[in-house]
Amino acid sequence: MRHILTPLDFSVSELDQIFDTAADIEANPKKYANACRGKKLATLFYEPSTRTRLSTETAMLNMGGSTMGFSDANSSSVSKGESIADTIRTVSCFADIAAIRHPKEGAAMVAKQASRIPIINCGDGGHQHPTQTLTDLLTIRSLKKRLNNMTIGLCGDLKFGRTVHSLIAAMSRYQGIRFIFISPNELRIPDYVTDMLDEKGIPYQENVRLDDVIGRLDILYMTRVQRERFFNEEDYVRLKDFYVLTKKTMRRAKNDMFVLHPLPRVNEISVEVDNDPRAAYFRQVQYGVYVRMALILTLLGIKVNDDGEVIEEGPGKLPL
Amino acid sequence: MLNVGKIENGIVLDHIQAGKSMLIYHYLELNKLDCTVAIIKNARSNAMGKKDILKIETDAHSIDLDVIAFIDPDVTVNIIKGGELVEKKRISLPKxxxxxxxxxxxxxxxxxxxxxxxxxxxxxxxxxxxxxxxxxxxxxxxxxxx
Incomplete structure (x- = not known):
C-alpha cells in the first residue's frame, strides 16, 4: 500500500506520471467527475488549516467521492487523549483514504504504521508537507515548462518552514538546480537540509538580503513567518516583517521569474505585487487541487478511460 | 598487566574507547542480567593508550551487536566458548x-x-x-x- 509522507516517497518518474495526470485533469475535468464515486476521504486535522483541508476535500468531491473528519483536535476523540495510532486504526474502518495534519513532527509516520488505508501527510509540525510540495512542483512545471536547470530562491522562515524543507528535498532530485536561501540568521535553513545538499553536491548559498540576489532567480518562493512555531512572542514580533516583497524589489527580478507562496500571506508580499503577471501564488492554489486529485487517484490505484469510466482500481484496504 | 578472571562462555568486548564501557553497559541493559559482568576501565593499550574492556558471561546471541556498533564501531567482539576464543567479529555502524x-x-x-x-x-x-x-x-x- 502506498502512502505519501514526504515527496521522496515517489520517484521522479512516478511524480512525472502524477503531474501528467494533473495536467489531464486540468484539461479534461469532466473525465474525472466520477472517478472516486463511493470512496470516502477522512481528513484528520489536529491543527487548523483552511486551505490544505479544503483543497484536499475539494479534490475528493471533484471526483464524486465524499469526505468526513475533524478540523480541530478539540472536536475529536483526541481531546479525550486518544493516540494517533488508535485514531487511525478506527478511521481505517470507515474511510478509504486519510489525510492527516498534526503539530508534531513525524505524526504521519505513526499514522502510517497503524493504518490499513493510504495516508496523505498534510503537514507534520515543522517537518514535511508533501502535498504542498507536489503543488509547488506542478506549478513550476506548468509555468516554466521544466523542473531542471534553474535557480530557486527561498525567502523568509527557512528554519520552521516545512514547505521549504519538502520543496528543497524534492527539487534536489532534478538536474542543474541551484538554491539561494534568504533568511535572517535566526531562521536559517536547518543543518539536516544543508547536509543533504552537501552530500549530493548541489550548490547553494545563504543570504540575508533579498534585493542582492533576486535578479539571479528563476523562482522566488516566499514564506510567512509563522507565529505558532515560536515559543517566544518577542522573537516573532521582531522577525515577522523582516521581508516584504514590493513592486520596487520586483523591478530587479527577471521577466520570467515567478513568485510562489504556500499562502496564507500576511505582510511578506505587498498586495501591489498581486497584479504583476509574475505573481503566481493564486494559480498555485488551483494547481494544488489538480495535484491532490491526481495523488488520490494514484494512492487508490484508480485509472479512468477517456469516457470517464473506472477501468482499474487498487486492492483496497489491508485486512484487519 | 591487569588480570581479570577468564570467562568460560560469553563475549569479550575489547578496544572500547576509554570511558564508553559504561555507556555500552547502560544501553545493553547489563544491569538486568544475572550473569558475571566485568567492567575494566582505562586499561593500558599499546594501540589506544587507554581502553575499556567488557566481559559478559552470557549467550553471545543475546547481545545486540548493533547497539555496541552504534556506541563505538571500533570495538572488537570476541566470542568465547569453553574458555577459548572461537570467533573475532568486526562490527560496523548499523543502518x-x-x-x-x-x-x-x-x-x-x-x-x-x-x-x-x-x-x-x-x-x-x-x-x-x-x-x-x-x-x-x-x-x-x-x-x-x-
Missing amino acids: EVKNVIKCANPRCITSIEQGVQHMFYLADSRRNIYRCRYCDEKYTEQEIEW
Whole structure:
C-alpha cells in the first residue's frame, strides 16, 4: 500500500506520471467527475488549516467521492487523549483514504504504521508537507515548462518552514538546480537540509538580503513567518516583517521569474505585487487541487478511460 | 598487566574507547542480567593508550551487536566458548537503531505518542550521524541518569 509522507516517497518518474495526470485533469475535468464515486476521504486535522483541508476535500468531491473528519483536535476523540495510532486504526474502518495534519513532527509516520488505508501527510509540525510540495512542483512545471536547470530562491522562515524543507528535498532530485536561501540568521535553513545538499553536491548559498540576489532567480518562493512555531512572542514580533516583497524589489527580478507562496500571506508580499503577471501564488492554489486529485487517484490505484469510466482500481484496504 | 578472571562462555568486548564501557553497559541493559559482568576501565593499550574492556558471561546471541556498533564501531567482539576464543567479529555502524535511544526534539511525535518504536537511521556514515526516523532530528549523545 502506498502512502505519501514526504515527496521522496515517489520517484521522479512516478511524480512525472502524477503531474501528467494533473495536467489531464486540468484539461479534461469532466473525465474525472466520477472517478472516486463511493470512496470516502477522512481528513484528520489536529491543527487548523483552511486551505490544505479544503483543497484536499475539494479534490475528493471533484471526483464524486465524499469526505468526513475533524478540523480541530478539540472536536475529536483526541481531546479525550486518544493516540494517533488508535485514531487511525478506527478511521481505517470507515474511510478509504486519510489525510492527516498534526503539530508534531513525524505524526504521519505513526499514522502510517497503524493504518490499513493510504495516508496523505498534510503537514507534520515543522517537518514535511508533501502535498504542498507536489503543488509547488506542478506549478513550476506548468509555468516554466521544466523542473531542471534553474535557480530557486527561498525567502523568509527557512528554519520552521516545512514547505521549504519538502520543496528543497524534492527539487534536489532534478538536474542543474541551484538554491539561494534568504533568511535572517535566526531562521536559517536547518543543518539536516544543508547536509543533504552537501552530500549530493548541489550548490547553494545563504543570504540575508533579498534585493542582492533576486535578479539571479528563476523562482522566488516566499514564506510567512509563522507565529505558532515560536515559543517566544518577542522573537516573532521582531522577525515577522523582516521581508516584504514590493513592486520596487520586483523591478530587479527577471521577466520570467515567478513568485510562489504556500499562502496564507500576511505582510511578506505587498498586495501591489498581486497584479504583476509574475505573481503566481493564486494559480498555485488551483494547481494544488489538480495535484491532490491526481495523488488520490494514484494512492487508490484508480485509472479512468477517456469516457470517464473506472477501468482499474487498487486492492483496497489491508485486512484487519 | 591487569588480570581479570577468564570467562568460560560469553563475549569479550575489547578496544572500547576509554570511558564508553559504561555507556555500552547502560544501553545493553547489563544491569538486568544475572550473569558475571566485568567492567575494566582505562586499561593500558599499546594501540589506544587507554581502553575499556567488557566481559559478559552470557549467550553471545543475546547481545545486540548493533547497539555496541552504534556506541563505538571500533570495538572488537570476541566470542568465547569453553574458555577459548572461537570467533573475532568486526562490527560496523548499523543502518538503523531501534528502541535504544530516544529523540530529544520536543516537537517530535515520539515525545507524546505512547507505544511507538524509537527508530534512528544512519544519515551520514562518515560522521556517524544518526537521525530520528520520525522528525529527522540529529541524535546527540546525552548525559545518562544512572
